[in-house]
Amino acid sequence: MLKRRLFTPGPVPVPERVRLAMAREMIHHRAADFLPIFQHCKVGLQRIFQTAEPVLIFSSSGTGAMDASVSNLLSPGDHALVVRGGKFGERWAEICEAYGVRATCIDVEWGTAVDPARVRDALAEHDDIKAVYVTASETSTGVRHPIREIAEIVRERDDRLIVVDAITAVGVYELPVDAWGLDVVVSGSQKAFMMPPGLAFMALSERARRFHQSARCAHYYFDLGKEIKALDGDQTAWTPAVSLLFGLEEALRIILDEVGLEETWRRTERLAHATRESMRALGLELYAPDDPSPALTAVRVPDGIDGPALRKRLKDELGYTVADGQGAAKGKIFRIAHLGYFDRFDTIGAIAAVEMALASLGFSFKLGEGVRTATELLRD
Amino acid sequence: MLKRRLFTPGPVPVPERVRLAMAREMIHHRAADFLPIFQHCKVGLQRIFQTAEPVLIFSSSGTGAMDASVSNLLSPGDHALVVRGGKFGERWAEICEAYGVRATCIDVEWGTAVDPARVRDALAEHDDIKAVYVTASETSTGVRHPIREIAEIVRERDDRLIVVDAITAVGVYELPVDAWGLDVVVSGSQKAFMMPPGLAFMALSERARRFHQSARCAHYYFDLGKEIKALDGDQTAWTPAVSLLFGLEEALRIILDEVGLEETWRRTERLAHATRESMRALGLELYAPDDPSPALTAVRVPDGIDGPALRKRLKDELGYTVADGQGAAKGKIFRIAHLGYFDRFDTIGAIAAVEMALASLGFSFKLGEGVRTATELLRD
Numbered sequence: 001m002l003k004r005r006l007f008t009p010g011p012v013p014v015p016e017r018v019r020l021a022m023a024r025e026m027i028h029h030r031a032a033d034f035l036p037i038f039q040h041c042k043v044g045l046q047r048i049f050q051t052a053e054p055v056l057i058f059s060s061s062g063t064g065a066m067d068a069s070v071s072n073l074l075s076p077g078d079h080a081l082v083v084r085g086g087k088f089g090e091r092w093a094e095i096c097e098a099y100g101v102r103a104t105c106i107d108v109e110w111g112t113a114v115d116p117a118r119v120r121d122a123l124a125e126h127d128d129i130k131a132v133y134v135t136a137s138e139t140s141t142g143v144r145h146p147i148r149e150i151a152e153i154v155r156e157r158d159d160r161l162i163v164v165d166a167i168t169a170v171g172v173y174e175l176p177v178d179a180w181g182l183d184v185v186v187s188g189s190q191k192a193f194m195m196p197p198g199l200a201f202m203a204l205s206e207r208a209r210r211f212h213q214s215a216r217c218a219h220y221y222f223d224l225g226k227e228i229k230a231l232d233g234d235q236t237a238w239t240p241a242v243s244l245l246f247g248l249e250e251a252l253r254i255i256l257d258e259v260g261l262e263e264t265w266r267r268t269e270r271l272a273h274a275t276r277e278s279m280r281a282l283g284l285e286l287y288a289p290d291d292p293s294p295a296l297t298a299v300r301v302p303d304g305i306d307g308p309a310l311r312k313r314l315k316d317e318l319g320y321t322v323a324d325g326q327g328a329a330k331g332k333i334f335r336i337a338h339l340g341y342f343d344r345f346d347t348i349g350a351i352a353a354v355e356m357a358l359a360s361l362g363f364s365f366k367l368g369e370g371v372r373t374a375t376e377l378l379r380d
Numbered sequence: 381m382l383k384r385r386l387f388t389p390g391p392v393p394v395p396e397r398v399r400l401a402m403a404r405e406m407i408h409h410r411a412a413d414f415l416p417i418f419q420h421c422k423v424g425l426q427r428i429f430q431t432a433e434p435v436l437i438f439s440s441s442g443t444g445a446m447d448a449s450v451s452n453l454l455s456p457g458d459h460a461l462v463v464r465g466g467k468f469g470e471r472w473a474e475i476c477e478a479y480g481v482r483a484t485c486i487d488v489e490w491g492t493a494v495d496p497a498r499v500r501d502a503l504a505e506h507d508d509i510k511a512v513y514v515t516a517s518e519t520s521t522g523v524r525h526p527i528r529e530i531a532e533i534v535r536e537r538d539d540r541l542i543v544v545d546a547i548t549a550v551g552v553y554e555l556p557v558d559a560w561g562l563d564v565v566v567s568g569s570q571k572a573f574m575m576p577p578g579l580a581f582m583a584l585s586e587r588a589r590r591f592h593q594s595a596r597c598a599h600y601y602f603d604l605g606k607e608i609k610a611l612d613g614d615q616t617a618w619t620p621a622v623s624l625l626f627g628l629e630e631a632l633r634i635i636l637d638e639v640g641l642e643e644t645w646r647r648t649e650r651l652a653h654a655t656r657e658s659m660r661a662l663g664l665e666l667y668a669p670d671d672p673s674p675a676l677t678a679v680r681v682p683d684g685i686d687g688p689a690l691r692k693r694l695k696d697e698l699g700y701t702v703a704d705g706q707g708a709a710k711g712k713i714f715r716i717a718h719l720g721y722f723d724r725f726d727t728i729g730a731i732a733a734v735e736m737a738l739a740s741l742g743f744s745f746k747l748g749e750g751v752r753t754a755t756e757l758l759r760d
Contacts (some may be wrong), residue, residue, distance in 0.1 A: 004413075006406055011622055013404045022623065023399040026391045027384070028701050060440050060601060061618040067601040076598075102413050196406060198439050198578050201679030207719060218456075218598045220478040221440060221447040238441040239570065239623065242391055243402065246724040290695065321408050326455030 007350050008323040009168055009296035011190040012340035014247070018194060021250035022243045025279050029062070029242050030235070037249050038234045044252030048193075048261060049170055049203040051177035056227045058200040059241040062167040062188030063203035065200035067095055070185050072210060074131060076100035076214035080124050081152075081166030082317045083114045087140035087326045090134035090166055099217040104129070110141045110328055110360060111298075111355060113291035116149040123153065123160075130211075131161040131183075136169035140326040142288040142335060144173075148180050155181045161208055167191055168295035170201070172339045173265050183208040189244065191295070193288050194251050194341040198244045204228070231258055269294045271338040271347045274377040278370035282358070287325075287333045292355045294340040298325070299354075300332065305361050307331040313357040320353040344378040387521050388703040388729050389548055389676035391570040391577055392720035395626070398574060400748075401630035402623045406430035409622050410615070418614045421562075424632030428573075428641060429550055429565060429583040431557035436607045438580040439621040442547040442568030445580035446476055448562050448602035449543050453588060454511060455596035456480035459503050461512045463494045463530075467706045468545055468706075474515035479597040484509070490521045493671035498530040510591075511541040511563075516549035520706040522668040522678030528560050535561045536622045541588055547571055547676040550581070550721045551635060553645050557559055563588040569624065571675070572644070574631050574721040578624045584608070645760050649674045651718040651727045654757040658731045658750035660739070667705075667713045675719040678705070679710065679734075685741050689710040691699060695739040714733065724758040 006013050027033050045055035058064050070092075080101050082092045083109030096103035104126055108114045114134075123129055132154050136147050147164055154162040161183040169175050170185065171192030176187050183205040189195035203213075204224065212224045214242065226237035255264055272294035278285055279299050285300035301307040307324065311334055314320040323335040336350055351370045359367050387391050401553035401738050407413050438444050443626050450472075450718040454460065463740045465488030476483035479734045485504055490495045494514075502716050505511055512534050516527050527544055534542040542562040549555050550565065551572025562585070571578035573646055584592075584604065594602045607619035635644055652674035656666055659679050667678035681687040687704065703715040716730055 004405070006408060008408050011408060011619070014623075019403040019405070019623075023403040024400070025384075026394045027388055027572075028386060028388050029705075031701055033384075059445070061620075063618045064440070071598070071600070097598045099598045132606045139535070166456060167573055172551070181637070188619075190622075196621060196623035197409070197619045198624060205381075216638045218451070218479045219434075220451070221444045222601070238443045239568075240441075241576060241624070243394075243399075243576035243653045244568075244578060244621070259596045315411070323408075324690070 001169065002319045003205055004319045004321070005349070006321050007337050008321055009335055009337040010188070010341060012337055014194055014196055015251070015254060016342050017254070018247045018250045020260060022247040024246055029240050034242070034331045037232050038247045041245055041252065042231065042234065045201055047256050048179050048252065050179065050344050051203045053177065053205055054203065054228055055229050055234055056202045056231060057240065058173060058222065059104065059198065059238065060200050061197055062186060062200045063091065064147070064166060064222060065186040065202045068202065068219070068224060069186060070095045070099050070101060071217040071219040072222060072224040073161060073163070073215050074101050076097070077102065078130050079104065079112065079126060079128045081106065081119070081129045081147065083108060083128065083134045085112065085114060085141065085143060086110055086135065086138035088138055090137045090327070092165065101217070110331070111143060111287045112145050113145045116146050116153060119150050120153045122217070129160055131163055133163045134165070136164050136166040136175055137172060137293035137295045137298065139168045140329065141243050142293055142296050144293035147182070148177060151180045151182055156352060159209070161211055167337055168241060168293065171264060172268050172295045177203045177372055189248065193248065193340045194254070196244065199248060225376045259261040264269060264270050265341070266340050271342060271344065272380060274350065275338065275347060277377060278373040281369040281373040282355065282365045287329065293344045296335050296337050301334060301364055304380060305358065305363055309332065310334060310357055310361060313360060314353055318353040318356060320350055348374050382699045384699050384701070385729070386701050387717050388701055389715055389717040389719060390568070392574060392717055393633070394574055394576055395721050397629045398627045398636070402627040403635060404626055406622060409620050414622070415614050416504055417477045417625060419510060419719065420610065420629045421632065422634055423616065425581055427636050428632065430559065431582055431583045431604060432746060433585055434608055434611050436582045436584065436604065436611060437616055437620065438582070439578065439618065440580050441577055442580045443471065444602060445582045446545060448582065448599070448604060449566060450475045450479050450481060450507065451565070451597040451599040452604040453541060453543070453591045453595050454479070454481050456557060456694065458510050458729060459484065459508045461486065461499070461506065463499065463514045463525065464487060465492065465521065465523060465525070466490055466515065466518035467519055468515045473544065481597070491523060491667045493523050493525045496526055496533060499530050500533045503607040509540055511543055513543045514545070516544050516546040516555055517552060517673035517675045519676065520671055520709065522676050524672050524673035525617055527562070531560045531562055534711060538587070540590055543760050548673065548719055549564060551644060552675045557583045562602060568629065571732060572630050572719045573628065575627050576632070577623065578621050579628060593690040647720050647723070648711065650758060651722060654754040655718065655731065656695065657757060660752040661699045661749040661753040662745050667709065676715050676717050678715045680712045682743055685738065685743055687714065688713060690737055690741060693740060694733055698736060700730055728754050728758065
């Protein structure tokens with residue numbers, strides 16, 4: 001009997017209640033019985049994004065909302081600043097290039113967070129930057145970037161935007177959209193929302209909505225103007241992924257009304273902290289030791305151990321699916337998720353599996369030190 | 381006890397087996413256990429599109445695939461021909477405009493099909509047209525356009541594309557992509573596929589793939605090149621809507637392996653025919669009497685009856701959700717679906733409900749003539 005357990009930083013496990021909510025009979029998205037479901041989602045998203053501004057819902061992956069954050073806010077030839085310290089920072093630069101936006105990139109060593117002073121310097125050097133694209137939690141490296149500090153710098157002027165990929169940050173830790181003056185914050189359903197992939201979300205400040213009105217990059221499916229207007233009537237511009245919205249309503253109920261948002265942040269941080277300490281107790285090195293995101297822990301594959309073999313043993317023999325590294329970190333790290341529907345016993349199990357896999361591959365360490373460390377840290 | 385029944389031409393009812401398939405536990409879309417599911421979907425889509433060419437899967441509504449059919453195939457300033465005889469024909473023109481493609485439109489009276497000679501004349505007049513955008517089944521009017529004849533005209537030259545919105549045609553009636561030489565054919569999950577909304581599909585000829593390579597309209601999320609490459613490895617470029625793919629695999633199994641594609645076309649056509657005849661038996665007029673699509677039947681609200689009141693009575697008192705008209709036909713017609721998970725008893729019930737609603741609103745006719753007609757036509 002091999003039980004399968006999903007520990008990737010998205011998709012994450014989906015609670016049974018959410019999965020069954022998605023199995024309800026289909027209804028029409030323009031009919032009156034859909035409106036209260038949509039309204040619950042709309043208000044719940046504002047709560048989880050900590051904003052009074054509209055939060056748009058797209059039927060797409062998170063990348064779709066990232067696309068819209070360029071194509072709907074800027075014009076060809078506009079100048080943008082991109083913080084690039086992982087695969088998702090790179091994506092901002094690729095999207096800018098696709099739409100003819102000139103991107104000046106701050107390249108940050110993978111596994112480290114950007115120094116906000118570099119953002120200040122770049123903005124001072126380039127007077128014409130209209131938008132700063134950053135990643136809150138860089139899922140490819142496990143790094144948490146200092147969004148609050150960057151936002152303060154961007155906010156020194158009123159004529160530029162801060163746009164945040166918070167795909168593995170919203171619902172993971174505190175990232176208050178309004179209080180920090182963030183203009184655009186993007187997330188996706190298969191992360192802290194404990195949902196399948198297929199929905200993307202975007203909080204949008206009044207300033208960003210003004211930028212949209214003068215933006216001239218080409219776009220059609222992703223159209224913030226159409227979506228804002230539709231949202232006023234509790235609709236989306238195009239046919240929404242109705243069954244996923246059934247699930248979202250239920251997931252938001254669990255997160256916001258039953259568990260609580262602050263408790264969700266606290267739980268995720270505790271799981272992340274315990275995992276980091278347990279990996280250290282095994283003699284493993286973290287990929288992002290100084291600025292870890294609580295969404296996931298990225299662990300260096302130790303010398304002498306083959307990364308793919310480690311993940312294969314975890315998956316095929318122990319039932320645990322953890323993520324490989326991406327891009328430059330492929331094969332060199334493995335990544336364990338904490339965001340979403342995980343509790344301390346899930347996490348202790350995953351640590352035990354890592355220990356067993358390492359032991360069977362001949363890595364030298366004191367078996368049980370990881371789970372002992374985690375059990376102590378997660379006791380109460 | 382008021383049972384609710386969905387009779388809109390998308391979303392349509394989803395079979396319980398498909399809904400429960402979507403409720404299975406989440407797995408990772410890059411892991412080996414997802415590959416066979418994706419492969420089944422990929423091959424099944426080729427069968428239902430009747431093509432040996434790749435059929436791409438997007439996480440979006442059908443409009444997303446329509447967007448990609450312009451933004452990924454043409455360049456700003458290119459010249460396109462659009463057949464515009466309803467809301468979805470209008471959408472092709474809007475998308476062209478959004479991407480700076482010059483669209484020459486053939487305006488067709490709503491409720492009628494385009495005369496292929498007009499396409500021939502327009503192509504003769506405009507030597508530089510690179511793509512012809514048409515709608516197979518115009519859901520807003522209930523019209524079926526002569527795609528085969530149009531394709532023959534377009535195919536007289538090899539340097540231009542025929543792009544077909546077949547959102548309510550694929551799986552509804554025969555529309556063989558390869559045999560008719562169609563370059564791009566688009567559909568969506570919430571139609572004949574008996575699925576919730578959230579997935580769009582696109583079959584793509586070798587010629588269309590060549591066009592993509594030189595197309596310069598801006599795009600990122602929708603990227604045919606990235607998707608074709610990913611499809612080769614049984615993947616999508618971005619994280620797919622995994623739970624919807626669980627459902628798609630099951631829905632394709634029902635349509636292709638259990639019911640059969642030809643039987644599905646035959647059933648849909650019979651339901652449509654019986655509905656049209658039963659409406660005539662009630663003294664009602666069809667909106668598309670000469671060129672009806674079997675996907676749905678659009679019926680004119682008779683003089684003296686209020687369209688919204690009729691639909692409200694059907695919904696609130698009888699439990700039947702039918703569609704209003706769209707655009708110019710709003711309030712003037714109602715639309716009953718046949719595509720997807722409907723059988724003859726579902727259809728007879730819907731006809732009975734229409735009769736009861738009309739009678740209660742004071743319309744003068746012989747009650748029961750509709751269901752009698754349908755029962756005769758659907759007897760064996």
